[in-house]
Amino acid sequence: MKMHRIPAHVFNLDYTLRCGQVFRWQKRGGEWMGVVKDSVISVKQKGDVLVAKSNLAAEEIVSYFRLEDDMENIYKHIGKDKLMKKVIAKYRGLRLIRQDPWECLVSYVCSRNAPIKKIKSVIFNLSKNFGNVIKSDGHIEYTFPEPDMVAEATLDKLGICGFRYGKKQAREILEIAKLVGGNNFDLERLKKYSYLDAKEELMTLRGVGHKVADCVLLFSLDKLEAFPIDVHIRRFMRREYFQDENISDDKIRELAREYFGKYAGYAQEYLFYHERSGGEK
DNA sequence: TCCCAGGTAACAT
DNA sequence: ATGTTACATGGG
Numbered sequence: 001m002k003m004h005r006i007p008a009h010v011f012n013l014d015y016t017l018r019c020g021q022v023f024r025w026q027k028r029g030g031e032w033m034g035v036v037k038d039s040v041i042s043v044k045q046k047g048d049v050l051v052a053k054s055n056l057a058a059e060e061i062v063s064y065f066r067l068e069d070d071m072e073n074i075y076k077h078i079g080k081d082k083l084m085k086k087v088i089a090k091y092r093g094l095r096l097i098r099q100d101p102w103e104c105l106v107s108y109v110c111s112r113n114a115p116i117k118k119i120k121s122v123i124f125n126l127s128k129n130f131g132n133v134i135k136s137d138g139h140i141e142y143t144f145p146e147p148d149m150v151a152e153a154t155l156d157k158l159g160i161c162g163f164r165y166g167k168k169q170a171r172e173i174l175e176i177a178k179l180v181g182g183n184n185f186d187l188e189r190l191k192k193y194s195y196l197d198a199k200e201e202l203m204t205l206r207g208v209g210h211k212v213a214d215c216v217l218l219f220s221l222d223k224l225e226a227f228p229i230d231v232h233i234r235r236f237m238r239r240e241y242f243q244d245e246n247i248s249d250d251k252i253r254e255l256a257r258e259y260f261g262k263y264a265g266y267a268q269e270y271l272f273y274h275e276r277s278g279g280e281k
Numbered sequence: 282t283c284c285c286a287g288g289t290a291a292c293a294t
Numbered sequence: 295a296t297g298t299t300a301c302a303t304g305g306g
Contacts, residue, residue, distance in 0.1 A: 112288040165302055209289045230287035
């Protein structure tokens with residue numbers, strides 16, 4: 001275990017890990033514990049320094065938390081109006097996380113029409129049943145299973161993870177695991193594609209629609225213009241930008257990408273957290 | 282009992 | 295091309 005002290009300006013660890021983009025981090029006594037790339041990592045924030053205990057290299061931690069993103073520049077792009085500026089000020093320092101594409105894909109396929117608590121339990125069960133055990137400081141953690149480890153599972157064994165739509169979703173996960181594990185679907189390659197081309201590829205997978213595709217693109221494939229539309233964002237956008245009109249997701253997506261521009265995804269995550277927190281303050 | 286939850290695919294206009 | 299519905303389930 002190495003100890004890292006990483007400079008982190010315009011960064012808020014709590015907002016970043018609490019806003020709902022990741023599902024496997026837990027806060028225990030002032031420290032956040034997570035599993036990144038087969039290693040346990042614990043992090044805490046001391047002012048403008050991110051203190052991390054991990055076997056990961058410092059660069060990997062910087063990349064994971066997207067500490068290279070120039071937040072002031074991003075705020076300049078997405079701070080289009082009074083409301084947006086207010087939300088930015090409220091959650092200043094919230095950063096997108098650069099997740100592993102495979103874990104991100106599975107997580108959001110399982111997320112559909114489910115409360116976040118449910119998603120967390122499904123992801124935990126997948127890790128516990130199919131991932132590897134890691135022991136650290138007396139705690140037992142699990143890696144997120146590789147595609148092959150899921151692909152070899154039976155429908156019944158997958159089923160005990162408690163998917164939202166039962167065997168229907170277990171079948172989707174199995175099918176995706178076989179494609180990704182068998183090198184018939186290269187997630188990493190999508191990073192080189194344009195946003196729209198990568199999205200089209202992702203949506204050929206059964207179980208992946210606009211929302212899941214946009215989440216995977218935004219949270220793991222560096223497509224910061226992606227603007228995932230879920231129930232919360234839909235409600236927010238209709239209320240704040242369309243006078244409560246029952247506008248379609250296509251229209252919302254069109255407006256959001258045009259209005260917020262190449263960092264629309266950052267705007268989305270701030271608004272998502274804001275709306276889900278009830279917009280208080 | 283009804284409504285909601287980080288939706289998608291199949292089906293109907 | 296756009297609108298509607300089945301799917302499946304624990305919690306408020």
